[in-house]
Amino acid sequence: xxxxxxxxxxxxxxxxxxxxxxxxxxxxxxxxxxxxxxxxxxxxxxxxxxxxxxxxxxxxxxxxxxxxxxxxxxxxxxxxxxxxxxxxxxxxxxxxxxxxxxxxxxxxxxxxxxxxxxxxxxxxxxxxxxxxxxxxxxxxxxxxxxxxxxxxxxxxxxxxxxxxxxxxxxxxxxxxxxxxxxxxxxxxxxxxxxxxxxxxxxxxxxxxxxxxxxxxxxxxxxxxxxxxxxxxxxxxxxxxxxxxxxxxxxxxxxxxxxxxxxxxxxxxxxxxxxxxxxxxxxxxxxxxxxxxxxxxxxxxxxxxxxxxxxxxxxxxxxxxxxxxxxxxxxxxxxxxxxxxxxxxxxxxxxxxxxxxxxxxxxxxxxxxxxxxxxxxxxxxxxxxxxxxxxx
Numbered sequence: 001x002x003x004x005x006x007x008x009x010x011x012x013x014x015x016x017x018x019x020x021x022x023x024x025x026x027x028x029x030x031x032x033x034x035x036x037x038x039x040x041x042x043x044x045x046x047x048x049x050x051x052x053x054x055x056x057x058x059x060x061x062x063x064x065x066x067x068x069x070x071x072x073x074x075x076x077x078x079x080x081x082x083x084x085x086x087x088x089x090x091x092x093x094x095x096x097x098x099x100x101x102x103x104x105x106x107x108x109x110x111x112x113x114x115x116x117x118x119x120x121x122x123x124x125x126x127x128x129x130x131x132x133x134x135x136x137x138x139x140x141x142x143x144x145x146x147x148x149x150x151x152x153x154x155x156x157x158x159x160x161x162x163x164x165x166x167x168x169x170x171x172x173x174x175x176x177x178x179x180x181x182x183x184x185x186x187x188x189x190x191x192x193x194x195x196x197x198x199x200x201x202x203x204x205x206x207x208x209x210x211x212x213x214x215x216x217x218x219x220x221x222x223x224x225x226x227x228x229x230x231x232x233x234x235x236x237x238x239x240x241x242x243x244x245x246x247x248x249x250x251x252x253x254x255x256x257x258x259x260x261x262x263x264x265x266x267x268x269x270x271x272x273x274x275x276x277x278x279x280x281x282x283x284x285x286x287x288x289x290x291x292x293x294x295x296x297x298x299x300x301x302x303x304x305x306x307x308x309x310x311x312x313x314x315x316x317x318x319x320x321x322x323x324x325x326x327x328x329x330x331x332x333x334x335x336x337x338x339x340x341x342x343x344x345x346x347x348x349x350x351x352x353x354x355x356x357x358x359x360x361x362x363x364x365x366x367x368x369x370x371x372x373x374x375x376x377x378x379x380x381x382x383x384x385x386x387x388x389x390x391x
C-alpha cells in the first residue's frame with residue numbers, strides 16, 4: 001500500500017516550524033511524526049504539503065493510496081484500522097479526518113461519498129505549536145515503548161548514579177560517566193553515539209537522540225527532547241530541540257521549542273511564567289494577533305536558522321520566526337518576524353544573501369549541504385513574511 005502523510009488544517013497553527021517542513025517532519029517525543037508512522041507501518045511515506053516545500057518533500061501517488069493526517073500520532077489501534085481500510089472508507093475523530101483510502105485524484109475527494117469509521121480511542125494530536133512541548137512526555141513514553149520493545153539496552157556504566165534503571169535504554173556507542181539519571185518519573189532514552197558529560201543531572205522523560213550531547217553540570221528536567229546532533233548545557237525543562245540546534249551554555253530554557261539550526265548564546269534565558277500567573281498568549285499567524293494558549297507555562301518558540309547573542313532575554317510566550325538574528329540588552333518584543341536583525345532597540349531586515357552565507361557555514365560544520373532547495377524554501381519564507389517586518 002502507498003501511504004501519504006498530509007499537512008491537514010493544523011499546518012498554520014504549527015508555524016513557524018511548518019514554514020520549513022511538512023507537519024510530518026516535526027519532532028515530538030523521540031522520533032519525528034514521519035518516523036513514527038513509518039516504524040508502525042513498516043513502509044516509507046511521502047507527503048502532501050505546500051507547493052514551495054514539495055521539491056524537497058515530494059508526493060508519490062499510485063493507483064491506490066491511503067492518506068493520513070500528519071497531525072495525529074500513530075498507535076497500535078489506529079494503525080490496525082488504517083491497514084484494514086477499503087476504497088472509499090475514511091477514519092474520523094469527531095469531525096476530523098484521520099485517514100482515508102482513495103483511488104481518486106486529490107481534487108476530487110468528497111467525504112460525503114465515503115463510509116465514515118469513527119476512531120473512539122484516545123490519541124495524541126499535534127495541532128498547535130505549544131503541543132510540541134506540552135504533549136512531549138506522552139510522546140516520549142509511546143516512542144520509548146515502540147523503539148525498545150524486545151531489545152536489550154547497552155549496560156549502564158557503573159560510575160553513574162541511577163534511579164529506576166529499568167526505564168533507561170542506551171544505544172550502541174553512547175557515552176556517559178559520573179552522571180545522575182532519574183527515570184522514576186519517565187523513561188530516559190540515550191541514542192546512538194550520544195553523550196552525557198560528567199556531573200549532569202537528568203530527570204526523565206528524556207529523549208537524547210543520535211549524536212546529541214548534554215554538557216558538564218547541566219540540569220535537565222523532563223519531558224525534554226534533544227534532537228540529533230544538538231547540544232545542551234545549563235538548565236532545561238520541558239523543551240524540544242528538533243535537530244542540529246545548540247543551547248550549549250548556562251541559562252534557562254523552559255516550556256519551549258527550537259527548530260533546526262538554532263543557536264542560543266551564553267546565558268540566554270527565557271521566561272515561561274508571567275509575573276501575574278495569567279494565561280500565556282502566543283502570536284497566531286492566522287489571525288495575525290496574539291491568541292490564548294490555555295497554558296500558564298509557555299516559553300520560546302523559535303523557527304529554523306534563528307539565533308541569539310549572549311545574555312539574550314526572552315519574555316513569556318515569545319515567537320521567533322525563521323532566520324532571525326537577535327542581540328543586545330533588554331527584552332525583544334514577543335513576536336520577532338522571520339529574517340529580522342536586531343533586538344530591543346529595534347529590528348532591520350536580515351537580507352537573504354547574508355542569511356544564506358551563515359546557513360551554508362553552519363551546515364557545513366555538520367557536513368550537510370545547504371542546497372538550492374533549502375535556498376528556495378527560505379526565499380519563499382522571506383517573501384511570505386515580508387508584511388510582518390518594518391522595512
